[in-house]
Amino acid sequence: MNPALLGLITIALGVGGCVLYFWGSNQILDKVIFPAKGPQAGQNINRANQVRPWLFLFPAIFALGLYLAYPVFETLRLSLTDRDQGGAFVGLANYDQMMAEPKFWEALRNNLLWLIVVPAASTAFGLLAAQLTDRIKWGSAAKSLIFMPMAISFVGAGVIFKLVYEARPADQNQIGVLNSVWLQFEGGIGSFLFLQLLPAIMLLSFAAIVAYVGWIFVRPIAESKQRGGGAGYVPLRLFVGVAALYLVYLSLSSLIGVFTFDYPYGQPQTWLTIPFWNSFLLMVVLIWIQTGFAMVILSAALRGIPEETVEAAIIDGANPFQIFFKIKVPQIMGTIVVVWTTITIVVLKVFDIVFAMTNGQWETQVLANYMYDKMFRANDWGVGSASAIIIMLLVTPILVWNVYNARKEMK
Amino acid sequence: MDNIAGSKSSLGWAVNISVVLLVALWVFPTFGLLVSSFRTADQIVGSGWWASLFPSEQTDRYRAADPDENRVQRGDLFVVEGNFFGDDGAPGEIQSWGTSSRAVDAYQPGDVADLGDGETFSIDAEGNYTWSGNDEQISGRGQRAFVTAVSPPEFTTENYVNIMTSGDSNDNMAKAFFNTLTVTIPATIIPIVVAAFAAYALAWMDFPGRAILIACVVGLLVVPLQLALIPLLKLHVGIGIGKGYLGVWLAHTGFGLPLAIYLLRNYMVGLPRDIIENAKVDGATDFQIFTKIILPLSFPALASFAIFQFLWTWNDLLVAKVFLIDATGQTTVMTDQIVNLLGTRGGNWEILATAAFVSIAVPLCVFFAMQKYLVRGLLAGSVK
Numbered sequence: 001m002n003p004a005l006l007g008l009i010t011i012a013l014g015v016g017g018c019v020l021y022f023w024g025s026n027q028i029l030d031k032v033i034f035p036a037k038g039p040q041a042g043q044n045i046n047r048a049n050q051v052r053p054w055l056f057l058f059p060a061i062f063a064l065g066l067y068l069a070y071p072v073f074e075t076l077r078l079s080l081t082d083r084d085q086g087g088a089f090v091g092l093a094n095y096d097q098m099m100a101e102p103k104f105w106e107a108l109r110n111n112l113l114w115l116i117v118v119p120a121a122s123t124a125f126g127l128l129a130a131q132l133t134d135r136i137k138w139g140s141a142a143k144s145l146i147f148m149p150m151a152i153s154f155v156g157a158g159v160i161f162k163l164v165y166e167a168r169p170a171d172q173n174q175i176g177v178l179n180s181v182w183l184q185f186e187g188g189i190g191s192f193l194f195l196q197l198l199p200a201i202m203l204l205s206f207a208a209i210v211a212y213v214g215w216i217f218v219r220p221i222a223e224s225k226q227r228g229g230g231a232g233y234v235p236l237r238l239f240v241g242v243a244a245l246y247l248v249y250l251s252l253s254s255l256i257g258v259f260t261f262d263y264p265y266g267q268p269q270t271w272l273t274i275p276f277w278n279s280f281l282l283m284v285v286l287i288w289i290q291t292g293f294a295m296v297i298l299s300a301a302l303r304g305i306p307e308e309t310v311e312a313a314i315i316d317g318a319n320p321f322q323i324f325f326k327i328k329v330p331q332i333m334g335t336i337v338v339v340w341t342t343i344t345i346v347v348l349k350v351f352d353i354v355f356a357m358t359n360g361q362w363e364t365q366v367l368a369n370y371m372y373d374k375m376f377r378a379n380d381w382g383v384g385s386a387s388a389i390i391i392m393l394l395v396t397p398i399l400v401w402n403v404y405n406a407r408k409e410m411k
Numbered sequence: 412m413d414n415i416a417g418s419k420s421s422l423g424w425a426v427n428i429s430v431v432l433l434v435a436l437w438v439f440p441t442f443g444l445l446v447s448s449f450r451t452a453d454q455i456v457g458s459g460w461w462a463s464l465f466p467s468e469q470t471d472r473y474r475a476a477d478p479d480e481n482r483v484q485r486g487d488l489f490v491v492e493g494n495f496f497g498d499d500g501a502p503g504e505i506q507s508w509g510t511s512s513r514a515v516d517a518y519q520p521g522d523v524a525d526l527g528d529g530e531t532f533s534i535d536a537e538g539n540y541t542w543s544g545n546d547e548q549i550s551g552r553g554q555r556a557f558v559t560a561v562s563p564p565e566f567t568t569e570n571y572v573n574i575m576t577s578g579d580s581n582d583n584m585a586k587a588f589f590n591t592l593t594v595t596i597p598a599t600i601i602p603i604v605v606a607a608f609a610a611y612a613l614a615w616m617d618f619p620g621r622a623i624l625i626a627c628v629v630g631l632l633v634v635p636l637q638l639a640l641i642p643l644l645k646l647h648v649g650i651g652i653g654k655g656y657l658g659v660w661l662a663h664t665g666f667g668l669p670l671a672i673y674l675l676r677n678y679m680v681g682l683p684r685d686i687i688e689n690a691k692v693d694g695a696t697d698f699q700i701f702t703k704i705i706l707p708l709s710f711p712a713l714a715s716f717a718i719f720q721f722l723w724t725w726n727d728l729l730v731a732k733v734f735l736i737d738a739t740g741q742t743t744v745m746t747d748q749i750v751n752l753l754g755t756r757g758g759n760w761e762i763l764a765t766a767a768f769v770s771i772a773v774p775l776c777v778f779f780a781m782q783k784y785l786v787r788g789l790l791a792g793s794v795k
Binding site: 014023345 | 423426427429430433434437438439440441443444447455456457458459460461593596597600601604605606608609611612613616617618621622624625626627628629630631632633634635636637638639640641642643645646656657660661662664665666668669672696697698701722725726727728729732733746749750753760763764766767770771774775777778779782785786789790
């Protein structure tokens with residue numbers, strides 16, 4: 001049958017079936033099972049009203065259970081079995097096998113890098129864009145344009161950025177923007193400014209921000225020791241502190257690298273094949289897409305800030321930067337966390353970008369693509385499921401946090 | 412906040428410039444692909460797409476026809492006439508010309524260059540040249556001329572025609588376009604219907620376990636669909652759906668439901684309680700309240716979710732790859748087609764850029780037309 005025709009029939013059947021189900025089941029409930037007349041009319045109406053919510057909910061619960069809840073457990077089970085042995089239970093053998101593969105550790109390391117860089121950069125750019133566009137007349141047009149990549153598929157964005165990163169042999173005209181900018185640098189003072197001083201400043205400010213965030217988390221422990229009181233979430237705070245310390249060390253050590261590195265000036269680079277740095281070039285694609293999302297949400301939050309607080313700060317003589325960082329940002333901290341976690345989830349599931357641009361070659365593998373490789377290329381359902389479970393484990397803290405917040409809000 | 416004293420900062424121009432830079436940075440990559448899709452293969456390889464936006468200036472060297480064979484006598488003088496560009500026509504509008512490599516722009520078209528002792532040379536705007544002089548001067552090799560022509564930016568829609576009508580099934584996007592459309596529309600509409608009823612129950616009906624169900628929906632919002640691939644594929648094959656449209660519609664419906672329920676419930680909870688209670692007092696059943704009051708009032712939320720689900724199913728690659736595309740490749744969608752092109756036609760940017768833009772165009776139109784609802788949905792949908 002023609003797929004378009006099939007589609008139309010499916011829409012008719014799907015929508016019609018749903019409406020018929022809801023209408024029919026309500027009719028049966030009211031007219032046949034618990035008719036609202038006769039001696040027991042009142043009792044029947046009450047009973048019918050107890051059953052009705054489940055009639056409304058049933059299709060959704062069924063679909064959610066079958067398509068999202070059941071697979072979680074089934075995947076967990078599959079990750080403990082081996083397909084080649086007819087689905088026999090093999091314990092943690094799949095996990096052992098996965099841990100022994102360097103590709104898995106590469107994927108995990110890259111995923112962690114993505115997790116640090118993409119939400120941070122998207123939120124920062126989004127906040128910047130929100131703050132700047134709120135102050136100018138053509139702000140909403142500017143917002144539209146920055147928001148636009150949200151509509152573009154990851155695959156489409158992959159093609160767009162592949163053109164940006166395109167490399168041609170040295171004796172031909174470069175058609176990729178990045179290479180043609182790169183070839184403008186020749187090792188003079190401009191190169192020093194843009195390729196050494198600027199990254200150094202960015203690294204230093206990154207280290208400073210990370211150190212500051214780490215200190216915010218660790219400080220309550222130090223203070224509570226002095227006062228003898230307890231600070232909540234001690235393990236979490238310590239973990240963030242250690243992670244921050246490691247990141248600071250990492251950025252300071254790469255600072256030395258920035259100045260000692262011998263740049264290959266004048267050589268067009270095939271950017272996506274440079275190990276380690278190519279991951280960042282892939283991250284740029286996702287940052288480019290997600291910044292618009294962060295901007296829209298944060299801009300709404302910024303507009304929701306009570307004007308009195310800003311007016312009071314101005315009267316007290318605060319400059320625009322103080323107003324932004326000390327008055328506005330603390331008031332929208334909750335929204336920043338929401339944006340951050342939402343982007344984190346997108347990052348954990350990122351698949352299309354890597355699949356389309358490098359397919360995990362040149363050390364750009366990520367977990368979702370690793371999983372796809374295992375499941376559908378190597379047909380190894382056990383290890384594939386095991387890596388899916390790893391993704392689930394990484395998502396779980398956010399899941400718990402979201403549910404906790406949603407319940408708190410409802411009360 | 413512009414009305415507050417002191418808030419009009421001196422940073423106004425700096426803010427404007429920063430926003431211009433930011434917007435330019437964000438639009439630049441997409442714009443590059445758009446421009447590339449309107450250039451021919453040779454143009455794309457020959458120069459960066461940014462060069463095609465400006466008129467290109469090109470100076471070429473030409474030589475007049477061999478005087479010994481082509482000269483004609485007019486009075487005392489011998490004359491050679493002809494056209495430099497032949498049948499191909501001019502490479503652009505002639506800007507200037509010269510007879511020496513040291514001064515290639517010495518003359519305007521139509522000027523007559525005096526080469527000394529009565530020998531003259533002239534070129535008009537069409538590239539017709541006239542070279543005249545005495546017997547001795549008009550002999551030997553033809554006179555050299557350097558012609559600088561400016562050609563305007565040149566674009567073609569040929570790529571789009573090619574890619575939509577191509578006979579090669581790997582390049583042809585028309586089929587993939589309709590396949591994507593076939594996947595998208597039912598996968599957008601069906602979850603709305605299912606979710607709307609559930610959202611109404613979760614928002615306005617009282618029953619034990621409601622809070623837990625809402626918490627479950629919030630939890631399922633973030634469950635990665637990667638976990639669902641193998642179990643559901645097994646299930647689909649087991650009950651005989653196999654790989655095909657039905658499977659992909661069901662999968663998209665299932666994966667889209669948590670967001671749909673969450674968005675719609677959040678919106679419905681905010682509807683005025685009075686209307687619903689009045690209707691109940693007047694004897695309306697829940698089914699009537701839902702269809703006659705809630706559904707029309709919830710239109711903005713329905714639109715928000717519809718856009719989300721449309722963008723998501725249109726742009727999806729993974730679900731289509733797992734649940735739809737079989738070995739025959741008859742049911743390929745555009746994202747998959749583009750990934751394949753990246754593999755087989757990695758250097759053919761005229762095909763890649765055009766194919767990518769065919770797939771990007773529809774979501775972009777939807778985006779710009781219905782941005783208001785998308786923003787509203789985003790604000791309601793991010794877990795607070």
